[in-house]
Amino acid sequence: MHFSTASAFWVMLLAAATAGCSTFNSDWKKAGATPPGDDITGRWEGSWLSGKNGHHGRLRCVVTRLGDDRYRAHYQATYWKIFRISYSVDMQARQESSNTCKFQGETNLGWWGGGVYHYDGDATPTNFFSTYKSKYDHGTFQMT
16 A cells, blocks of 8 residues: 555544544543542533634543642543544643632644644633633633
8 A cells, every 4th residue: 555645644643633632531531530629620521612713612621730830731622523632731820719710821732733822711610711812713611
């Protein structure tokens, strides 16, 4: 069988995307085995919505604590109901009130993913809201 350069590229891209989803699914299962805490760590599920073009999809996230004021959000987003992307964002956080945490962070999804995305939001133990912004898109994440 003879593969063209384009075919090889798509096979490698599919393999990379699948590997990211596999890691996310493992993190998702582990987080589900732990009872919810009184902070923003754990599993979240909801949706994302582009304010630029109205695109939307399912969104899942696992938040882990990295330090006193640092968290990592590992997201899995569905696009057009069939495509999935998984990526992580390191976030700086501050406690706004007894149960509200404000956070911000950024990640670079590469040229194929739209470049650098900036996140700004807040979360309680039961609700997670964030805005996102990049050169090409902006929108919201809402999860419970």
